[in-house]
Structures are given as C-alpha cells and as structure tokens.
Amino acid sequence: MGQNRIELVEVGPRDGFQNLKEYISMEDKLHYIDGLIGAGVKHIQITSFVSPKAIPQMKDARELAGHCAAMYPDVDLFSLVPNLYGAKAAWECGLKKTSYVISLSESHNEANINRTREQSLEELGRIREELPDLTILSDIATAFACPFEGIMMLDGLLELMGKIYGLGVREFVLCDTIGMAHPAQVREYVRAAMKEFPDCRFQVHIHDTRNMGIVNTLAAIECGVQGVQSTLGGLGGCPFAPGASGNTSTEDLVYMLNRMGYETGIEFERLLALAKEEHSAIPGAYSGHHINIGAQACGMNV
Numbered sequence: 001m002g003q004n005r006i007e008l009v010e011v012g013p014r015d016g017f018q019n020l021k022e023y024i025s026m027e028d029k030l031h032y033i034d035g036l037i038g039a040g041v042k043h044i045q046i047t048s049f050v051s052p053k054a055i056p057q058m059k060d061a062r063e064l065a066g067h068c069a070a071m072y073p074d075v076d077l078f079s080l081v082p083n084l085y086g087a088k089a090a091w092e093c094g095l096k097k098t099s100y101v102i103s104l105s106e107s108h109n110e111a112n113i114n115r116t117r118e119q120s121l122e123e124l125g126r127i128r129e130e131l132p133d134l135t136i137l138s139d140i141a142t143a144f145a146c147p148f149e150g151i152m153m154l155d156g157l158l159e160l161m162g163k164i165y166g167l168g169v170r171e172f173v174l175c176d177t178i179g180m181a182h183p184a185q186v187r188e189y190v191r192a193a194m195k196e197f198p199d200c201r202f203q204v205h206i207h208d209t210r211n212m213g214i215v216n217t218l219a220a221i222e223c224g225v226q227g228v229q230s231t232l233g234g235l236g237g238c239p240f241a242p243g244a245s246g247n248t249s250t251e252d253l254v255y256m257l258n259r260m261g262y263e264t265g266i267e268f269e270r271l272l273a274l275a276k277e278e279h280s281a282i283p284g285a286y287s288g289h290h291i292n293i294g295a296q297a298c299g300m301n302v
Helices: 012-016 026-038 061-071 084-092 106-113 117-130 154-166 183-196 213-223 250-260 268-281
Strands: 007-010 043-048 076-081 097-103 135-141 171-176 201-206 227-230
Touching: 007 250, 012 026, 012 043, 026 043, 026 061, 026 268, 043 061, 061 076, 061 084, 076 084, 076 135, 084 097, 084 117, 097 106, 097 117, 106 117, 106 135, 117 135, 117 154, 135 154, 154 171, 154 183, 171 183, 183 201, 183 213, 201 213, 213 227, 213 250, 227 250, 250 268
Parallel strands: 007 043, 007 227, 043 076, 076 097, 097 135, 135 171, 171 201, 201 227
Antiparallel strands: none
16 A cells, blocks of 8 residues: 555444434445445445344344445455354355454443453454454554543553454554544554554544544544544444544545545545435434535544
C-alpha cells in the first residue's frame, strides 16, 4: 500500500445497524453493501456472529455472510465474533477474516462479552488453535478510555497487546469506544503501539461522541496507521458503553482524505447519495445519532 493510500473500512452493516430496534431486512442490508461496493469501498465488516437474543439485528448473520462471500469474492469482507462458536460459523460461511474483541478495561470486557479479560484471551487461543488459517484482527475496545474506569493507561494497552501478539495475531484495531480520546493521546498511544510491534498492521475505530472523530482519525493516519474504520452516516454506537454516540462518518472521512490527496479509491458523490438514502429509508436509524450529509458543502461492541 502506497504512502498516501488509506484503507477505509466500512463497519456500518455491523456496528451501524446492530443496536437498531427495528429489524432491517437482509434485502435492504444487501442493497447498502452493494451500494458501498459500487462507490469503491473494498473493506467491509458485514455482520457479527453473536446470539440473536443479545443482538436481534444480527439474526441473519449466516445467511448474509454466505451470500456476500459468494457474491463479492474480490472484496475484503469480514465479521466480528465473541467466541470460538462464532469464529467457526464465520469460517463455515466463507469468511476468511474476522475481528475478535477484547476490552482493555476489565469492567467493559465483562459488560460487553460477559467474561473476564483472561477468559477472552483463553478463547482467542482456542480460536487460533482450531482455525489456524483464519485471519484475526484484534479489536481492543476502550483502548483510550472506559465509561466505567476512565482514561486507560498506555502501559496496560501495550501489555495486553503483547499477550495477543503472543497468540499469533498481527493486526490490531485500537478503538475509542466512547469517544473520549483527543489527538495528543491518539498520537501517543498509536506511535507507542507501532514502535512496540513494528511487524503488525494497525487500524483505528474512533467514535464521534464529542465531534472528535475526524481529528482523532486524522491524527492516527498521520502516525502511519494503514486503515481507519467508520460507518456510513456516522451511524452506530456501543450499547454496552454508557455515553457512547455514533461512529466517525465514512462520507466525511472520504471527503477530507480525497481533498487532502490521499488515495481512498472511493467516489464521494456516490457514497454521499447512499448516505442520504440510508438516512431517509431506515426507520429510527438516526434518532439519537447524527448523519453528516452536508460534507459536500464544507459503532458485542468496539
């Protein structure tokens, strides 16, 4: 990937849709995934393999993943899983890559995954052992701050990453789960992590609770991360993190990066049209969240 090439990773079909109360049909989900791909998006988190009792919106995970894996073989499609059962389901559906989330905060890990951090690490070890060919992205939730424990310490982040690295994972996603980070903190943590693990790839997943999503994401890009996660319209949030708002808006990021000369491979106008369509078509999608559809004039959970 060239120095000015940034991977825009759309996580809206998972993080954007997951806590909407009204079920979005698989037909509609496929329509938006197809629209994203048509606009040039090449990296999409399409679903999560979790209990439908916990997240009803993801009850079609197997069917959706199987269809997309067959329909879009040249697109980087992946899921999120909380355990070995979910990882096996994703693999059986044809997905060769998945995110596995562990919180830096012990309190958030128990609220989000219903297990201790050590238990999450043990489960990751089982996934690595039983599915050695599955590519795993380690999503580190609350990497910067936690709604229960406050600001997280850098030493703790590097220690947890070291344990995950020891299990064979070589790609990390640092997640600002509740949008409490600021650019100086992002630069400090990202630079330290990249220095400590120079043979790894890095992404960030920044929530936009305090309208800091764009600046924090840009800070990470300028430190050298290879990918940034976002959602169409800034939709999403963490249902297990009090105070978390929506994600950084994909169309705003594309607008900014394209204007700055970065290569995203994404057509802003087509993406913006899809965001406007999403805004008008999905019931309840933007109550309590914002959608950044004015850029042309100027969120088991991570």
